[in-house]
Amino acid sequence: MSEGVMAVVKPEMKSYIWLQTADGSIQQVEEEVAMFCPMICREILQTGMGSSKNYAISLPQRVNPAILGLILDYCRFHQVPGRSNKERKTFDEKFIRMDTKKLCELTSAADSLQLKPLVDLTSRALARIIEGKTPEEIRETFHLPDDLTEEEKLEPLRNITDDPRIRLLNRLYARKRKELKEREKLKSVEAEEERVDERSVDDLLTFINGGNRETKGVKTNKNKKKNRRRKDHPKDSSTNVNGHNKDLDALSSASQDGDTINVESPSPSSSKLQDSTYVTFSSKRDLDDGDLDDDLDPAMKEELDREVEDFARRLNSDWPERMQEILSLGQERKLAPIDINGNGSARRYKSDLQVWTGDNDLRESTI
C-alpha cells in the first residue's frame, strides 16, 4: 500500500514528504532528503505516512522548525552520493559553526531522529568547545548552575591529581572556608564575640586521641549527616565516641553512603580541633574558590602542615588501640542508661558499630 501512495503522480514531479513538528507547523521536503533520516525513513516504510499534508509524519518533540531546517540542509547535502570525502568534510566544518545553544538543540534533535553521522559531528564540536576550558568558562558557556559545595568541587580533582597529604589538607581548608562563610553570614545578623583558643597542638591532638573534653555550643550547618549525629549525641554522652567518629568518617566514608569520594565534615559539636583551626584563620581575608594553597601565608601553612602530618600519623599508628577504646567505651556508656528498650538500643548500638567499623560481618550477625 505504501508503495502505491509513494509513487506520486507525474514522473517529472519530485515526490515530497510532509513533516509536522511538535508545535503543529507542517513542512514539505523532497523525498530523498527526508529518507536520509533513519527515523523518518522507517516511519514512511512502516506506516506509509507522510505522503500528504493530512498524513504528515509527526516528528519528536525535540525537533523544532528552525532546527529541522538545519537538519534538512545537512541531509540535502549528504544524501547526494557523488560527493568526495573532502567536500563532505568541508561542508561539515562550515555547517557546525553556530552558537552553543543551537548546537545543543541540534544534537538533541539529531539524536531523536537517529541521524548518527550528525550526532557524531555535533558531539565532536561540543567536545571541542569543552576541551581545555576551566570549569567557570564551561559553566558560563552552557549556563550550568554552580551548585556544588566547596568540598564536593575539590574532591574529584584533588583526589585524582594530588597526593594524600594535600587531600587531608584540602579537607581542612574546605571545612574552614565553609565555617568562614557561615560566620560571615552570622556576623551580618548579630555581633558575636570571637573565641580565642590558646591550646597548643599537642593538646589538640590529645583531645583527638581520647582525653577529656567539654562540648562547645552547637553550630548550625547544612550537612544532613551531621544532623543525624547530633540527634544521637544527647543519648550518647560520650563525646569521646563522637570524636572518634570524625576520624573514622575520614577513613571509611565510602562505606557510609556508597560514595567513593564523599568526605563528611565532622560534627562541629565535638570538634575542638576545628574550632581552633577555624579561629586561627578567622582573621584572613575572604577565601575564594580559586587555588587554595595561595590563600594562606607560609607560617600558617607550616603549622597546618604539621597538624596534618601528626594527624595522619596518629590515625595510622594508633588505630588498633583506639578501636578497642571505642568499643569498650561505647559499650559501657550505652548499656548503662537503657532499660526499657533493651533490644532496640542494642540493635542501634550494633548498627553504630557497623557504621564505625564498616564491618560487614557484624552487619550480617545482627537480625
Next chain:
Amino acid sequence: MGDFSGCDLISNLPQSIIESILTRLPIRDAVRTSCLSRKWRYKWTTITHLSFDEKCVTLSNDRALVEKSLIDFVTRALFLHQGPIHKFQLSTSYLQSCSDIDQWILFLSRNDIKELVLELGEGEWFRVPSCLFYCKKLTRLELFRCELDPPPSFKGFLCLKSLNLHQVLVTPDAIESLISSCPLLESLALSYFDSLALNIRAPNLKYLCLEGEFKDICLENTPLLVAMSVAMYMTDDIAEHFEQSSNCNFIKFLGGIPLLERLVGHIYFTKYLSIGNDLGILPITYNRLKIIELYQVSFEDMNEILVVLRLITSAPNLRELQISGSSNALAAIEASDLDFWEKQCPSDCTFRRLKVVKMTDMSGVPHEMEFIKFLLKKSPVLEMMSITPCAYGLEGRMKMLIELVRFKRASPEAEVIFIQD
C-alpha cells in the same frame, strides 16, 4: 557568572550523547567535568572508553614524579569509575613494568573489557599478567613491548577479532596456538619479531600485516584473506637457510588465498617469494586481486622478475600496479638474459583491466626498461604510467627517456609521466 535567563543547555541531553562527548575529550578534561555542577558530578564515571597517556598529568623533568602521578591518576580514575569498561588504552613511555598495571588489568578483566591497548616504554618490557587471559569478552588486543606467556590452561580468546603484537616477546608455539585458538580472528598484525617461523591457521582472517625477520611463513589455512601487507627483513643467515630449502615459498605464502584483493610487499618480499620457485603454472588465480604494491624489487635478479610476472599474470582483474626498484645502476652495464623478454616471456597475456602503473626508484637498468616496455605493450586500457627515476645524473635520465619514447603503447589513452624530482 553569565545570565541565568538561559537554562542549562547541555546537562539534560541523553546519557548516550553525554558519554559520546566525554569520550571525545582527553580523559583529564572528562574527569574535570565532575566539578561543573551537581548533575555533572558523576557523569564521567560511566563512560566506557578510557584512554590514558602522559597528557593526563603535568609533565616535569622528574621522571619518577611523572610516573607516580600517572599511576595515581589511573588508579583513582578506575576506582571512581562505575560500570563496564569496554575500551582501555594506555600509551606512555613513562611507565615501566610495575605491579599497578597488573592490578589495572585484573580490574579490567572483571569489567567486561573488550578492547585493550597497551603501549609501554622502552625499558624493561612489561610482563603481561595471567589475568589478561581471562578477559573472555576481548575483541581487540594490541600490545607494544610486552612479554606474553599464556598459561597452559588458556583456551583462546573466543571473541577476539583483532590482534596486534608489536615487539612482543613470545614463543613461536605460543603465538601459533594463540592465533589458531581465536576462531573469529579477522585482523592480525605482527611486527618486529625475530626469526619467526609461523604457520598461520585462522579460518576467518581477512587482514594480515607482517613485519620483521621471518624465517618461514606458511599461510596454512587463511582462505578468506582479503588484504596483506608484508615487510620481510632478511639477514644473511636467513637468506642462506633459504637457499637450501626446497620448499616453494610462493606457494606456501600465496597459494591458499584466492580471495585476495590487495597485496603489499616491502623490502625483501619478492626475494623471499622467489626462493624455491618452481616456475610451473600457478594453480591459483587471484580473480579479485586489484592492487599490487611491491617495493624494492631487484630487477637484476631474474628470479624476482619471474615472481613479479607470475603475480601479475595470475591476476586477471588487476587495476593498479606499483613497483619500486632497488637496482644499482652503476653496477649493471650489460644484463644477461635480455632475450628472455623476447623468447620466454608469456606473450599471450593481456592486462585487461590495468589502468594505473607507478614505477618508482627506477635506475634504468635494462630489465627495468624491458619490463616497462612489456607493460605498455600488454595493457590496452592503461590510463597512466608514471615513472620516477632515481638516477642522479642528467645523462642517465636522458637515456631512460630516449628509450621510453620509443616503446609501443597498446592503449591510446595512456599517459606516460616522467617525474622529475
